[in-house]
Amino acid sequence: MTLIKHLQAPDEFTGFYLIKELEIKQTNTTPAKDFMDIVLCDASGQVSAKMWDVSAADKETFFPMTLVKVQGLVQLYRERLQVKIGKIRKALPEDGVQITDFIRSAPISPADLIHTINGVLASITNPTIQSIVSFCVAKVGDKLDHYPAAKTHHHAYFAGLAYHIVRMLELGEFVCKQRPFLNADLIKAGIILHDIAKPEEMIAQLGIVSDYSVQGKLLGHISMASNWITEAALHLGLDLQSDLVIGLQHIVLSHHNLPEWGSPVLPQLPEAVALHYIDSMDAKLQMVEDTLLITPESESWTPMIRGLENKAMYRLKL
Numbered sequence: 111m112t113l114i115k116h117l118q119a120p121d122e123f124t125g126f127y128l129i130k131e132l133e134i135k136q137t138n139t140t141p142a143k144d145f146m147d148i149v150l151c152d153a154s155g156q157v158s159a160k161m162w163d164v165s166a167a168d169k170e171t172f173f174p175m176t177l178v179k180v181q182g183l184v185q186l187y188r189e190r191l192q193v194k195i196g197k198i199r200k201a202l203p204e205d206g207v208q209i210t211d212f213i214r215s216a217p218i219s220p221a222d223l224i225h226t227i228n229g230v231l232a233s234i235t236n237p238t239i240q241s242i243v244s245f246c247v248a249k250v251g252d253k254l255d256h257y258p259a260a261k262t263h264h265h266a267y268f269a270g271l272a273y274h275i276v277r278m279l280e281l282g283e284f285v286c287k288q289r290p291f292l293n294a295d296l297i298k299a300g301i302i303l304h305d306i307a308k309p310e311e312m313i314a315q316l317g318i319v320s321d322y323s324v325q326g327k328l329l330g331h332i333s334m335a336s337n338w339i340t341e342a343a344l345h346l347g348l349d350l351q352s353d354l355v356i357g358l359q360h361i362v363l364s365h366h367n368l369p370e371w372g373s374p375v376l377p378q379l380p381e382a383v384a385l386h387y388i389d390s391m392d393a394k395l396q397m398v399e400d401t402l403l404i405t406p407e408s409e410s411w412t413p414m415i416r417g418l419e420n421k422a423m424y425r426l427k428l
Contacts, residue, residue, distance in 0.1 A: 115154035115404040117191060121184040126201055127152055128212040129176045130318050134169060146172065150180065150193065151318075152212045155404035159193035174320050177201035177209055190413050213316045216265075216273035220255045223272035227254070227302060230279050236295045238346070238354055243299045245342035246306050246335070253309035261312065261319040263417045264393040264400070268317030271308055274392060275301060281388045289384070296381040297388075300361040304389060307334035332372055335362045361385055398423055 111125040131149035136142040146161040146168070159182065161168070172178065181197040201207050216223065231247065234240040247254065259265035259274040278301045286294040311326030311334065312319045325334060336359045343355045350356075361382045366373035367390075377383045397417045402425075405412040412423040 113154040114150065114152050114157050116406060117157060117184045117193070118406055118409075119184045119186045119191060122182070123184065124179070124181045125152075126177060126179050126205065126207045126212070128209060128318075129172060129174055129178060130156055131320075132172060132174050134164065144169075146195075148172075148195070150178075151214070153214050155214075155400075157191055157193055158187075159195055161195040161198060171200065172198070175209070175315060175318065177207060177212065179205065209316065213318070214267040215317065216267065216269040218269075218273060218276070220269040220272060223269060223276050224255060226276050226279070227272060230298050231302065234295045234298055236354075238348065239295050239299050239358070241346055242339060242342040242348075242355075242358060243302055245345060246303055246338045249338055249341075250306055250309050254306075256317060257309040257312070257314055258317045258319060259305060259308060261322075264396045266317075266319070270317060271305060274305065274396070277392045277396075278388050281392060282384070285384055285388065291380065292384055293381055296357065296361060296379075297384060299358060300365070300381060300385040301388065303335055303339070303358065303362050304365045304385060305331060305335070307331040307338060310334055330372065332363060332366065332374070357381075365389055394418060 112121070112123040113125075114127070117123065127150040129148055130151040133147045134144055135147050136144055143162075144164045146164050148159040148161060149156050150159050151157075159180075177200065179199050179201055180193070180195055182193040182195045185192050185194055227247075231240065231243055234243065254272055256269050258267055258270035260270070265271065265274040279298065282297045282301050286292050286297055308331045311322060311331040313321045313323055329337075339355065339358050339362065340350060343350055348355055357379060360375065360379055364373050364375045364377040364382045365385050367377060367386045377386050394417065397415050401412045401415050401423060410425055410427075414420040414422045
């Protein structure tokens with residue numbers, strides 16, 4: 111079976127893959143014809159695919175989270191790999207493949223990730239901050255064990271959110287040692303809380319996001335996390351106008367930095383500035399790492415990375 115990360119144009123290939131996304135679209139021809147715009151994935155990566163001349167039976171057969179056997183041709187479209195599907199069928203029991211074989215997971219076990227997060231939570235010295243963070247972590251429950259951090263951009267896989275948080279906590283620990291004027295408790299709290307509502311924003315199965323929830327579409331994870339802080343403060347009998355509560359809310363609300371990136375306010379606390387750049391560094395480096403992992407070693411340039419202003423990365427020959 112050909113792994114997605116090994117696909118190159120103009121390869122012809124046959125293999126088993128998981129349909130991660132599927133949308134019925136229409137061509138621009140007259141008369142318009144239906145086709146399937148598909149994202150295929152395996153544990154090594156994902157690739158865009160097109161299935162032309164779709165029948166009514168096809169529409170009733172293929173859906174997201176379906177394991178399929180595909181015969182296809184790899185093409186280049188706008189400098190990105192794209193698969194033209196020649197033949198496709200659902201995987202059969204006798205094929206001996208399981209959906210878990212095609213799921214990408216964080217490189218650290220979920221149990222170890224949660225253990226690390228809980229350890230950092232326990233190390234927060236301010237009891238009020240610790241109580242607020244504990245309330246929010248308990249609210250998300252066991253979804254933190256397996257939810258991705260995003261649908262596509264970064265850490266978009268099983269336990270990706272917990273992995274993102276742990277990597278940020280490592281960066282935060284270094285930054286606090288280098289810049290002791292920062293409040294370490296606020297940095298730890300901000301890192302754990304900044305994306306804590308992602309599992310309520312997205313609908314996901316085995317680390318694959320199929321859609322956004324109603325709350326996710328109407329409110330978004332940033333405002334939901336801020337609301338959870340308010341809810342925690344009310345539960346604990348805290349003054350909602352206190353610097354501590356407002357400070358935590360501000361750190362969460364500003365972590366995307368700019369309104370066009372989703373933040374209703376700009377960072378105006380030292381810890382808020384630090385959190386934004388810690389988050390951005392981990393997310394962007396993960397985009398680079400993910401793209402390098404799925405780029406064949408024979409290729410000097412990676413595909414363009416959407417989250418990095420559509421820049422491609424070059425492998426230096428050292």
